[in-house]
Every structure is written in C-alpha cells, then in structure tokens.
Amino acid sequence: MGRTAPNLISESVQTDAESSIVGQLVDFWFQIRAPIVAPVVQLMVNLCLVMVIMMFVERVYMCVVIVLVKLFRRKPEKRYKFVSIKDDVELANSAYPMVLVQIPMYNEREVYQLSIGAACGLSWPSDRIIVQVLDDSTDISTKELVQMECQRWASKGINIKYEVRDNRNGYKAGALKEGLKRSYVKECEYVAIFDADFQPDPEFLWRTVPFLMHNPELALVQARWKFVNSDECLMTRMQEMSLYYHFSVEQEVGSSTYAFFGFNGTAGVWRISAINEAGGWKDRTTVEDMDLAVRAGLKGWRFVYLNDLKVKNELPSTFKAFRYQQHRWSCGPANLFRKILPDILNNKKVGAWKKFHMIYAFFIVRKIVAHIVTFVFYCFVIPTTVLVPEVHLPRWGAIYMPSVITILNAVCTIRSLHLIVFWILFENVMSLHRTKATLIGLLDLNRVNEWVVTEKLGDALKSKFIKLGKKTRMKFGERLHVLELMAGLYIFFCAVYDFNFGHNHFYIYLFLQAAAFFIMGFGYIGTFVPS
Incomplete structure (x- = not known):
C-alpha cells in the first residue's frame, strides 16, 4: 500500500531536521577543532612523547x-661467596641452618597437593626444616583436604605444621606475619616462601641458602619462575613473553x-632477621612482597637473583583471573609508591643513586609510566590524531622508538617472536586495566585494597572437559567486558575515518x-572452565 502525501512530507521534514543536526555538529566540530581541540591533543602528544x-x-x-x-659473566657465584654445605661428622646436622618453608593458601583445591x-x-x-602451611581457606571441604594432606606427610616423618586463623586480616601478608609469630619459628634463620601453585625442585635450598649463610649482607635470594602451562592458550603465551622480560632483564x-x-x-x-629489621610484613597495600623488599632495601x-634456578608454577589461563591479577599487580605498586615515597626521600642509609633508581626507574618508569603511556598514547592519543590533522605526531615517537622498545621486550622469549604482533595488541588491551588500576592506586580510590586470589586450575580444565565429554559454552552475558568494547568502538571509528580521509595509514594498526x-571485550580469550 502506498504512502500518503502527509507521511512523505513528515518523513522529508524529519530527514531534513536530522541532516541539519548532523550538519550543525560537523560545523561545530570544525569550528573548535583547530583553536581548542588541537592544542589539547598536541599537549597530550608531547607528554606521551616524553614518557x-x-x-x-x-x-x-x-x-x-x-x-x-652476560659478556663478563657476572654470575651471582662470582659476585658473592658461595660454598656448598658439606657434611660435618662432629657437627652432624647442626651444620645446616634451620629453614622455615611457608606456603600461604586460600581455597587452593586444585593445587594444594602439588605445592605441599x-x-x-x-x-x-x-630435623633442620619446618614446612608451615598457612591455610586461610573459607571452603570447609578444601580446608579438610589440606589438613589431611598435611597429616599424611607428617605420618611420613616430615616436620609439617598446619596453621589456620579465625580471620583473613591482611590476606597473604597477615598469614605470613602470623606464621612467623609461632614459637617454633624462633629456631629458624631463613624462610622460603612458595605460593600454592609453586613446585620447587628438591635441590632448591641447596642452591639458595649458602648465599645467605656466607654473605651476611644478603637478605633475599630470589629464583626465577618457570611456567608449566605457557602453551595452554594464546593468552598464556602472551603472559610468558611479558614475564620473561621481567625475569631475564x-x-x-x-x-x-x-x-x-x-x-x-x-x-x-x-x-628472617632482615624481615624483622625492615618492620615485618605489612598489609597496607596489595603488594606486600614489594613493600617488604623496598623497606629492606632502605635498611641497606x-x-x-638466580636466573638459572627455576621454580615451576602456573599462569592464570582464564581472562577473569588474569584481569584480577593485573589489577592487583598494577594498583599495588602505584599505591605503595604514594605511601613509601617520603621514606625513600628521608632515608639516610642508602645513597642518592640508589634512591634515584628506586624512585625513577623502579617505580615511576616501570610501575606508572609504562602502564599509562601504553594505553593513553597507543589506544587514545594516536587514534585521536587522525581526527585532528592539525596535530603533529612525529614518526620517531609513534613508530620507531616504540618498535625498539617492543623488540627489546619480546626478544627475551625467542620461541614466541612470531607472535609479536598479537602480543602488542594484547598488551595494549590490557593496558586499559593497568592504567585504571594505576590511577586507583595513585589516588587511593575505591578498590585500592581489593584482593582477589588468582585462580589456579591445576588439572581442573582437563578433568572437567573429560568428565563432560564436550566443551561447555559460557553464557554470552558473562563474556562481555564493556570497557574493552567501548575502547574498541572508538578506535574502530577512528580507523574508518582515517581510511576515508587520513593520509598516515594509521588505519592498518587501528x-x-x-x-x-572486540575479541577480548566479547571474552574470546583464555580458557573457560565449566562449572
């Protein structure tokens, strides 16, 4: 049935009105772009270039x-005295120092047996080692399983202590602090700490303790992580590339x-004496480990670090777990910097150069600038410049320097170099959450002390899939991540605009x-364990 004349007139008027509104918005944009928007964007470009x-x-x-x-082979054994412990007939086992091994846990049903x-x-x-399991589990069945596992090892003659609290105050820091208060710990000189998914090789103490025994100025011997599930999915491979730079460099x-x-x-x-001198474990941030290290460093x-001593552990393979982990790892250091900066500046025990290293390199560049510039520059400012051609964006800052930075990061994981493009895109997406978390930490906002234990799957993924016989789909709503989708829409709009009107060919990257x-916003990253 044909449309009547009044309807045609109404639609025509409506179309003209809409065109008029769009035209007015376009005219308004061109009026403010050069005098107002361009200077602001140029300032952001300049600040990002500095970063x-x-x-x-x-x-x-x-x-x-x-x-x-590497060239001069400055291995730890050359910089510090290292003498293997030898059996002494007269002293017998008393020649070995007492070592406490702490394993903090929280509902670690999938991995508790491995770590214990x-x-x-x-x-x-x-008779010279005490294994202390610090179980903060809230799940009763998991708690019972952990306790039974401890009893099983105790029946084999292992000196293992199962410790629980009636609260979770301080989370991991609180558990470690309470563990050191036990009377039997007074006999111990050193404490080895392993998270619930870590599996040290039998010779771990032989490789680490002698450094502390023969070098009284040393407080900490740190081993490297080795990821047992790095090939589980593309997301774990990306994490491996990022973390290998952290450890190797x-x-x-x-x-x-x-x-x-x-x-x-x-x-x-x-x-242990170094922990006590530094003030012990503190729960003022979600990075109690870094907090203790900085305070101990300020005490002199x-x-x-032993790069060739590797301890097996598990990477988070679900996107949800990885996001929570990255929030904690990004928010915590920024918040710690805010709280510990006066202590660094007023410290009299360390020199100015070490203070500069702590403040500038350790905190500002690595923990703050690295997160902020990755998102602000590559995911907002560069896309915005295609909408504002008056802004000057030098290629050395947008392409050449970032390329060198990327190559220096990625070269530590030779086996994954062919994934470098995926890694860049992945890291840029994650920088959204890292930047948000960093700002929360710096400004001491809500969620600053949010502590969500990183989920460890162990063999959960494999066993559940075998049990179900087929892959279970996650509900669509559970996959959606609004912030990623919004950022993706903006970048996509800028890409379309650049493709049609731009001259820099940024649309390829955009x-x-x-x-x-979009892929990560719709949750198609990592693995999914059926419930």
Missing part, C-alpha cells in the same frame, strides 16, 4: 647492562647493579587494535 623517551632510555640502558653482565608435596620433598635434613639488572629488585612474593628465601640489605579490543 616514550623515558621508557626508551630505560629499556636501552637495561639492554646494555644485561649484555655486559614439593615443599615436603625438598632435600634438607629433616629487570630482575637480573637490579641484582647486578643495585643489589635491589622487587621480591616476587614467592620462590625466594629471606633472612642486598638481594641476589583496525587491528580495534579487533583485539
């Missing part, structure tokens, strides 16, 4: 240092130059980055 230069200099510096370390078994399997005289450089780096919270051995204690935001 890019800071990161570039830091990466090149660390690259030079690590090359020199590995700790109880450490090669050390049985950042930790190694810190150990070789300033004898200072951030404790990784696990797979390390501390001198030195740390050593389309890829938008796709990455």
Whole structure:
C-alpha cells in the first residue's frame, strides 16, 4: 500500500531536521577543532612523547647492562661467596641452618597437593626444616583436604605444621606475619616462601641458602619462575613473553647493579632477621612482597637473583583471573609508591643513586609510566590524531622508538617472536586495566585494597572437559567486558575515518587494535572452565 502525501512530507521534514543536526555538529566540530581541540591533543602528544623517551632510555640502558653482565659473566657465584654445605661428622646436622618453608593458601583445591608435596620433598635434613602451611581457606571441604594432606606427610616423618586463623586480616601478608609469630619459628634463620601453585625442585635450598649463610649482607635470594602451562592458550603465551622480560632483564639488572629488585612474593628465601629489621610484613597495600623488599632495601640489605634456578608454577589461563591479577599487580605498586615515597626521600642509609633508581626507574618508569603511556598514547592519543590533522605526531615517537622498545621486550622469549604482533595488541588491551588500576592506586580510590586470589586450575580444565565429554559454552552475558568494547568502538571509528580521509595509514594498526579490543571485550580469550 502506498504512502500518503502527509507521511512523505513528515518523513522529508524529519530527514531534513536530522541532516541539519548532523550538519550543525560537523560545523561545530570544525569550528573548535583547530583553536581548542588541537592544542589539547598536541599537549597530550608531547607528554606521551616524553614518557616514550623515558621508557626508551630505560629499556636501552637495561639492554646494555644485561649484555655486559652476560659478556663478563657476572654470575651471582662470582659476585658473592658461595660454598656448598658439606657434611660435618662432629657437627652432624647442626651444620645446616634451620629453614622455615611457608606456603600461604586460600581455597587452593586444585593445587594444594602439588605445592605441599614439593615443599615436603625438598632435600634438607629433616630435623633442620619446618614446612608451615598457612591455610586461610573459607571452603570447609578444601580446608579438610589440606589438613589431611598435611597429616599424611607428617605420618611420613616430615616436620609439617598446619596453621589456620579465625580471620583473613591482611590476606597473604597477615598469614605470613602470623606464621612467623609461632614459637617454633624462633629456631629458624631463613624462610622460603612458595605460593600454592609453586613446585620447587628438591635441590632448591641447596642452591639458595649458602648465599645467605656466607654473605651476611644478603637478605633475599630470589629464583626465577618457570611456567608449566605457557602453551595452554594464546593468552598464556602472551603472559610468558611479558614475564620473561621481567625475569631475564629487570630482575637480573637490579641484582647486578643495585643489589635491589622487587621480591616476587614467592620462590625466594629471606633472612628472617632482615624481615624483622625492615618492620615485618605489612598489609597496607596489595603488594606486600614489594613493600617488604623496598623497606629492606632502605635498611641497606642486598638481594641476589638466580636466573638459572627455576621454580615451576602456573599462569592464570582464564581472562577473569588474569584481569584480577593485573589489577592487583598494577594498583599495588602505584599505591605503595604514594605511601613509601617520603621514606625513600628521608632515608639516610642508602645513597642518592640508589634512591634515584628506586624512585625513577623502579617505580615511576616501570610501575606508572609504562602502564599509562601504553594505553593513553597507543589506544587514545594516536587514534585521536587522525581526527585532528592539525596535530603533529612525529614518526620517531609513534613508530620507531616504540618498535625498539617492543623488540627489546619480546626478544627475551625467542620461541614466541612470531607472535609479536598479537602480543602488542594484547598488551595494549590490557593496558586499559593497568592504567585504571594505576590511577586507583595513585589516588587511593575505591578498590585500592581489593584482593582477589588468582585462580589456579591445576588439572581442573582437563578433568572437567573429560568428565563432560564436550566443551561447555559460557553464557554470552558473562563474556562481555564493556570497557574493552567501548575502547574498541572508538578506535574502530577512528580507523574508518582515517581510511576515508587520513593520509598516515594509521588505519592498518587501528583496525587491528580495534579487533583485539572486540575479541577480548566479547571474552574470546583464555580458557573457560565449566562449572
């Protein structure tokens, strides 16, 4: 049936009105773009370029240092005295120092047997080691399983203690602090700490404790992590690429130059007297490990990192768990910087150069600038410049320096170099959450002390799929991540605009980055364990 004349007139008027509104908006945009928007965007570009230069200099510096370390073979055994412990007929086992092994746990049903078994399997005289399981589990059945596992090892002659609290105050820091208060700990000189998914090899203590025994200035011996599930999915491969740079370069450089780096919270051995002198475990942030390391460093204690001593552990393979982990790892350091900066500035025990390293390199560049510039520059400012052609964006800052930074990061994981494009896109998406978390930490906002234990799957994924016989789909609503989708839409709009009107060909990168935001925004990343 044909449309009447009044309807046609009404639709025509409506179309004209809509066109008029769009036209007015376009005219308004062109009026404010050059005099108002362009200066603001140019200022943001300039600030981001400064941060890019800071990161570039830091990466090149660390690259030079690590090359020199490898070239001159400055291994820990050459920088510190290391003498293997030998049996003494007269002293017998008393020649071995007492070592406490702490394993903090929270509802670790999938991995508790692995960590307890590995700790109880450490090669050390049985009367000179105490394994302490700190169980903060709220799930009763899990608690019973952990207790039974401890009893099983105790029946084999292992000196293992099962400790529980009636609260979770301080989370991991609170558990570790309470564990050190036990009367039997007074006999111990050193404490080895392993998270619930970590599995040290039997010779771990033989490789670490002698450093502390023969070098009284050392407070911490840190081992490297080895990921048992890095090939589980693309997301775990991306994490491996990021973390290998941290271990191969950042930790190694810190150990070789300033004898200072951030404790990784696990797979390390501390001198208990150093912990006490530094003020013990504190729960003021979600990075109690880094907090302790900085305070111990300010007391003059030195740390050593063993790159060739690896402890097996598990990477988070679900996107949900990974996001929570990254929030904690990004928010915590920023919040700690806010709280500990006065202590660093007023400290009299360490020199100005070490203070500068702590403030500028350790905190500002690596924990703050690295997160903020990745998102603000590559996911907002660069896309915005295609809408504002008056802004000058030099290629050295947008392409060349970032390329060098990326290559220096990725080269530590040779086997994954072919995934470098995916890694760049993945890291840019994750920078959204890291930037948000960093700002929360700096400004001390809500969620600043949010602590969500990283979910460990162990064999859960495999066993559940075998049981079900087929892959179970996650509900669509559970997959959606609004922030990623919004960022993806904006970048996609900028890509379309650049494709039609731009001249820099940024749309190639922008389309890829938008796709990455959409893929992760719809939850198609990582693995999913059926409930």
